């Protein structure tokens with residue numbers, strides 16, 4: 001599979017490009033970024049060549065599949081153009097910036113017959129795979145409630161362009177803040193773990209701390225707290241934050257009729273009402289699993305691991321949470 005990378009920033013450099021490079025079935029063929037030197041640097045380091053426009057890359061007949069790793073506002077248009085050009089697409093989360101865009105992407109994937117996968121990498125983390133397996137066995141009984149949380153110090157500390165001058169804080173490019181950046185991960189995860197969909201949402205979002213260089217607050221939310229009711233009757237909280245300075249929080253606790261399950265830091269701990277406890281420590285993974293799953297699907301066939309279609313309900317919940325917060 002000859003691969004094109006569109007957007008050569010941090011996630012492309014840390015995850016997509018090295019994981020394609022490590023896969024025997026993939027060849028990195030082309031790169032495009034607004035910042036030409038980033039695409040050129042990747043070509044120099046990993047082989048292949050830099051393209052001067054996204055159109056030029058998509059017209060290249062040799063490229064079979066692309067990773068879309070741009071700012072959020074370009075996900076839909078780039079993905080749809082790539083599918084129309086006959087490429088398979090792995091698109092970063094959040095899938096897109098409106099429900100209409102998300103539905104158009106899923107429709108184009110159906111029409112083109114090409115693979116559209118969304119990089120919801122939380123589904124592939126070994127502790128989540130283990131938790132899903134344990135939940136299927138009913139180890140903590142019927143699930144009643146949950147709390148799930150993803151917070152870190154924000155993309156001003158993550159992006160290739162450090163500080164709040166980057167696209168994450170420019171509402172025209174990002175469209176939303178931590179809710180769609182981190183909230184989509186845990187919204188999709190909770191639906192995946194509990195095999196259900198968010199049915200009702202209440203939410204509060206705010207910009208509590210992040211400021212532009214002139215001292216004014218950024219235009220996107222840096223904190224979001226949501227209440228979810230799922231179709232299966234389970235209720236819980238989902239928290240996303242860009243202001244957890246010091247230590248990242250990336251965990252989920254599920255409470256069932258027979259006990260609880262704590263999922264965090266590569267482990268799953270089951271605590272039963274009987275007093276019994278079991279701690280499962282998962283061996284660290286060298287890759288996200290996302291790129292391997294995408295390539296395996298392209299090479300071996302079978303169901304798309306996380307198709308665009310399957311992410312629609314989580315995106316609907318994210319948009320509903322943002323609306324709920326706005327409408328108070």
Ligand SMILES: NC(=O)c1ccc[n+]([C@@H]2O[C@H](COP(=O)([O-])OP(=O)(O)OC[C@H]3O[C@@H](n4cnc5c(N)ncnc54)[C@H](O)[C@@H]3O)[C@@H](O)[C@H]2O)c1
Pocket residue numbers: 006007008009010011012032033034035038069070071072074092093094119120121158159160161166167181
């Ligand atoms: N799955 C995850 O856990 C995860 C983690 C981080 C980021 N992401 C997602 O990946 C995407 C990229 O984020 P990042 O962290 O790499 O950001 P980044 O700021 O580090 O890099 C973005 C790069 O894309 C380029 N770019 C932006 N819009 C472009 C466009 N329309 N065409 C060409 N190049 C463009 C920028 O010049 C920059 O080099 C975002 O959608 C983000 O939400 C996902």
